[in-house]
Amino acid sequence: MGNMTKLRKYHDEAAKLFEIIKPGVTYRVKDLATESGMPFSTVHYVVRKTLEQNKPGSPLWSLPVVESVSAAPEAKMNLASSVTSIKSAEVYIPKVEKEYVRWGSSKDIEAIMKSRMFYPVYISGPSGNGKTMMVEQSAAKAKVPFLRVQITPETDEDDLIGGFRLINGETVFCKGPVIKAMEEGALLLIDEIDRGTNKIMCLQGVLEGKPVLIKKTGETVSPAEGFNVIATANTKGRGSDDGRFSAATIIDDAFLERFVSAINQPWPSKAIEKKIVGNHMDKFDSVDTDFLDKLITWASIIRKTFEVDGVDEVISTRRLCHIIKTFSIFDDRAKSIEMCINRFDEDTITAFSDLYSKIDAGELTDEEAEEVNTAEVDVP
Template sequence: MNYEIRSTFNIDAPKSVTIKGRTPGHPAVPQQDLQYIFRQSTLSDLFTWYLLGERSLYLTGPTGCGKSSVIIEVAARLNIPLWNVVAHSRLETPELIGGYRLNAGGGMDFVHGPLIIAMKEGGWFLIDEIDLLDPSTAAGLNGIAEGRPITIPETGEVVTAHPDFRFIATANSNGAGDATGLYQGILRQNLAFLDRFYMIEVGYPDQDIEKKILTEVAPSVGSDIRDRMVAIANEIRALFVKGETEVTLSTRTLTRWARITAFQGRAAASQGMSNGETLTKAFDRALGFRAEPDTRTALHAVLQRHFGDRRSP
């Protein structure tokens, strides 16, 4: 089934341009976020990977920039089944492939894991934070990343990947480790494993896109306030990159801040709270309480410089 790119993704494209998807109805297709705004450059990269028929994809970029969400939203609109797992240092291949489980009769049945199900169903398998995975475990996925059959040791079953199966990974690093020291637990991955991926670098959306996002998620917050929120986000990100803060204001956190501000705005006004107090209270619940006390004080100073004591949002 083909989908018109322009109407499906709400981007500027000729009406004649379409992309292949699946027929609706599979239970593993994620639900769409109707307020999601696609970035044309990232979408173009994704479509190139998809149309080339590459088996595996690796998206790298800073925390909260939208690496996983763009995969989820593309799968939702093309009706592609998606199985999603979050990696960690203790994750082992059998957890992805499957294992024996006790059945109702007291016996043991082998139950396929999410990776094998995705291979059989021809869906997308998304593993988030793959650079937290032990490199030896990741290396065990080399054949799968290339689309080769896998033999399940416990049963001897040989699983051949469906032609539409795709293996997708996201990470804060490009697999070479974290030279910045900004992300804890990141491990340098095996070069042979990384060599199997089509790589896409994802950054934070530009200011115009983030302003659009805030308009969608918090329309009751004034445009001047939203513009200042975006400016603050970029300033805090710059401090984070320079190592001057241990927290950053991702797009995910930015939208949370705007939502909380919108929710609290009317109540705050009725209680006589100033706009600056309302914004700071919402900011702390979105990000500030994750920061060390000295950092929080510095972040509050950034807010004060941008907002001062303005009227209620």
């Protein structure tokens, strides 16, 4: 079997070609090109890198001699595994989630995806308000290939574009998620992009929809039709003034300018959130409409209090769904809330618990709760 580590490109084409090539048979490049339906130049490149020429100047090529015919299938299997390691296994069409509720800018995101245009979008908003879910489920509805990459302060070009990995004792270049998405014409979701450093500046060309040069192999990859980028963040790229998102960085303005549009996603309305959380009750078979109503009121009061600096923490839509999941296990309202807010400091836990107790006991009706003074839930 040929030395696949010599291939700098056309790995998928090589896999297809080796479904045709048989041990002990000689081939002409033009015949392989005709049989495979691939361009002559592509086949010629793969053949030169992986097969042996019968003699100098000969038009005939064949697989390198192996120790025995029985060893050939094993060699072919090793080739297949090395090729598989660099295919786009992470690209998929997301499954439609029954509990998902379309709201906010979801219709706009779906329209962008269905257009199949290259139209980079930057979505910002509080943590836990459904940004990532909106993008994923929009891709599911539009049946668009999807790939998600999570950004951290350590994310660099090797993670995004690709790098060399040791596989089965051989050094193989593995394409990163950006290249895979480009080749597949997929939607690339860059999650928490404001957690990155200047190490992700390699994405600038990508955000222009232009071909990307893989410096480590010399290959130039052009984006396939349908390729697009959507980024999510908790900030607008200017850092976090209040310190809530301490890992959020200030993003270079030239980098941000490459996004065609920006969307700021707020908290859902009470009606929308009630539907979202209610769907999770259905999902976990723990329907309790009274508990649902009181949770929505509770979260709404806390957010309004947070907006006027009455408390330091907030209850997200995601945390409400966590409470429902916990409730489905323990069937205890107070315990479910307590377990899901224990990450806060003691004063906040006490304030939030006391507020819910008042709502649960009927001491605050919906109308009264809307007018509650911030001092009632203020943290000392």
